[in-house]
Amino acid sequence: MLLLGMALGAVSVGTVSVGMGEAIASTPTRPTTQTRPLLPRPPRTPPPNRTRAGGSLGTEQTCGQGDSDLMAILPEQNPVYTMLAQPTVLVYVPYGATEVQSAEFSVLVGIDETQALYRTRLDLPDAPGVVRITLPSEVAIAPNEFYHWYFKINCAGNTTRRADLTVDGWFQRLPATPERQQQITSGTPEIWYDAIAQIAQQLQQTPADNRLKTQWAALLQSVGAERAIASPILEAEIAN
Numbered sequence: 001m002l003l004l005g006m007a008l009g010a011v012s013v014g015t016v017s018v019g020m021g022e023a024i025a026s027t028p029t030r031p032t033t034q035t036r037p038l039l040p041r042p043p044r045t046p047p048p049n050r051t052r053a054g055g056s057l058g059t060e061q062t063c064g065q066g067d068s069d070l071m072a073i074l075p076e077q078n079p080v081y082t083m084l085a086q087p088t089v090l091v092y093v094p095y096g097a098t099e100v101q102s103a104e105f106s107v108l109v110g111i112d113e114t115q116a117l118y119r120t121r122l123d124l125p126d127a128p129g130v131v132r133i134t135l136p137s138e139v140a141i142a143p144n145e146f147y148h149w150y151f152k153i154n155c156a157g158n159t160t161r162r163a164d165l166t167v168d169g170w171f172q173r174l175p176a177t178p179e180r181q182q183q184i185t186s187g188t189p190e191i192w193y194d195a196i197a198q199i200a201q202q203l204q205q206t207p208a209d210n211r212l213k214t215q216w217a218a219l220l221q222s223v224g225a226e227r228a229i230a231s232p233i234l235e236a237e238i239a240n
Contacts, residue, residue: 044111044146045078045079046078046079046111046146046148046170047078048076048077048078049072049074049075049076049077049078049080049168049169049170050072050166050167050168050169051071051072051073051074051075051076051167051169051223051224052069052070052071052072052167053069053070053071053153053165053166053167062094062095062165063095063099063100063153063155063156063164063165064095064096064098064099064155064156068092068094068128068227069094069165070091070092070093070094070095070151070153070165070167071091071092071094071167071225071227071228072089072090072091072092072151072167072168072169073090073091073092073130073196073220073223073225073228074089074090074169074192074193074196074223075189075192075222075223076223078170078172079146079170079172080169080170080171080172080192080193081172081173081174081190081191081192081193081194082141082171082172082173082174082191082192082193082194083173083174083175083176083180083181083184083191083194084173084193084194085135085140085141085173086134086135086136086137086139086140086141087134087135087141087171087173087193087194087197088132088133088134088135088193088197088200089105089132089133089134089149089151089169089193090130090131090132090133090196090197090200091130091131091133091151091167092129092130092131092225092227092228092231093124093125093128093129093130093131093153094128094227094231095124095128095153095155096126096127096128097124097125097126097127098156099155099156100124100153100154100155100156101154101155101156101157101158102121102153102154102239103121103122103123103124103151103152103153103154103236104119104120104121104122104150104151104152104163105118105119105120105122105133105149105150105151105152105236106118106119106120106149106150106152107119107135107139107141107147107148107149107150107171108147108148108149108150109145109147110145110146110147110148111146111148113148117139117141117147118135118136118139120238120239121238121239122236122237122238122239123236123237123238123239124236125234125235125236127232127234128231129231129232129233129234130200130228130231130232130233130234131234131235131236132197132200132201132233132234132235132236133151133236134197136238141171141173142173143173143174143175144172144173144174145172145173146170146171146172147170147171147172148168148169148170149168149169149170149171150166150167150168151166151167151168152165152166153165153166171193174191183195184198185198187199187215187218187219189219189222195219196216196219199212199215199216199219200216200233203216203233204233216229217229
């Protein structure tokens with residue numbers, strides 16, 4: 001009996017130990033793995049357009065003695081749309097020919113700016129005004145791709161290779177639809193580049209048209225370009 005009692009004093013069965021007067025159940029632990037759901041990548045949207053010129057330290061700067069700065073006429077936030085393969089950019093240049101040494105317009109491909117699509121030197125008009133810059137027919141932007149354009153000015157007397165003033169923006173081309181064409185015809189900002197370029201071109205032809213002047217003023221006011229409303233609309237020429 002003594003031997004039997006000693007044998008029963010401690011019995012181990014599997015993971016359960018039975019001792020003198022107590023029983024402790026041991027539950028095995030299993031490694032747990034938590035899988036996080038794969039979230040879709042956020043859409044890649046370009047950074048804001050730099051619609052006001054800045055110097056090398058990011059401060060506003062001008063050519064000559066004027067108090068007006070170079071200004072790209074478009075919204076700051078992207079995306080900003082066109083339906084054209086050769087869109088037009090409008091830039092307010094408040095300087096005369098004697099205050100500007102040279103100007104350059106360039107277009108780079110994609111958010112990563114992997115290659116240059118177009119680059120040219122420009123001859124600016126003699127007088128200040130809103131300058132139209134249109135891509136030439138031999139250059140085309142593709143639908144649904146982003147393109148980054150730059151407009152740079154060297155002020156008179158610049159002896160460095162660095163531009164004094166720069167504004168830049170982005171194109172995104174959408175497929176043409178009747179609804180989008182109607183937005184352009186109505187002068188609304190949804191297809192910005194085409195709507196404002198069309199109004200600018202029509203104003204050059206019929207500057208006394210009150211309907212066009214109202215649409216022009218509304219679009220410029222919407223992007224804070226009021227100072228350019230009364231300025232003449234001019235053409236930039238490719239430099240020889």
